[in-house]
Amino acid sequence: MNxxxxxxxxxxxxxxxxxxxxxxxxxAAFAGRSNAGKSSAINALCEQKRLAQISKTPGRTRALNFFSVDAERTLVDLPGYGYAxxxxxxxxxxxxxxxxxxxxxRNLRGLMLVMDIRHPLTDYDWQLLDWCQAHALPLHILLTKADKLSRGAAVSTLQKVERSLRARESDASVQRFSTLRRQGVEQAHEVLDAWLGF
Incomplete structure (x- = not known):
């Protein structure tokens, strides 16, 4: 844990x-469908409750929000997509x-794609996955709200997503994540550390 x-x-x-x-x-940027849990994930990774604003209303993040880790590293919260x-x-x-x-x-090192584990790989998600693959931008998927499923169901969903990525010949990596249980924080830190040069 960093x-x-x-x-x-x-x-x-x-x-x-x-x-x-x-x-x-x-x-390192964070993207995802509205209400997928981007802000909650950023807060959990930074061990702060109110760093990124959380809303129960989809589409609240309307700007690119920049957060400084230190003078050499920044996290960026992108507006949620798919809010009809x-x-x-x-x-x-x-x-x-x-x-x-x-x-x-030019200084973007990687993208964390945040998906609700109950609704993974929407059309919007695939568009972003394909774009990152075509532009050789490293991408890591956080399957958030893993606590909403039983452990067996969460593992099964993770495996399905992994199979779908392989079938698409995607280089993206993926993990389960839960802000409530602080599950997956260390694994996500390892990805961010590699991107940001810790």
Whole structure:
């Protein structure tokens, strides 16, 4: 377990491409469907309850939120995708912001794709998986809310996802994750450590 993440603090929210911070620190980004548990995962990984804002309302994360681990490392929370009730113009704005960030950010080292273990591998997830594969961007999947399933069901879902990734010839790695039980935090830290150069 890397205690450095405990020092993480919020830096800024970015709504426009032109306001992105300088590409100074290595970055690891978190993406996922609205309400998949991105903010909860970031809080668990940083051992803080209120670092990333949690909402029961899907689509609350509307900006790129930057969190500094230290001077050389940053975590980035991307807007959740797939929220049908968001106005079309707003969805297009989010999508354009995410696409620009993922395709142009030279200091981006990897992407944590957060999925609710009860609803893994949606069409949106596959689009992002395929994009990362095509652009050689390292990707690791957190199957969140693993505590919502029995251990047997959670293991079975993990194995199904692994088989689907192999069938797609994806290089992505995957794990179970539960903020409630703090399950999978150390494994996720190991991935982040490798990306961010700890």
């Amino acid at each position: 205690s450095a993440y405990k020092q993480t603090f919020f830096v800024t929210s970015v709504f426009e491409v032109r306001k992105l911070p300088p590409e100074a620190a290595a970055e 009730q968001a106005p079309a113009a707003l969805r297009r704005q989010w999508e354009a912001l995410i696409e620009h960030y993922l395709s142009k950010r």
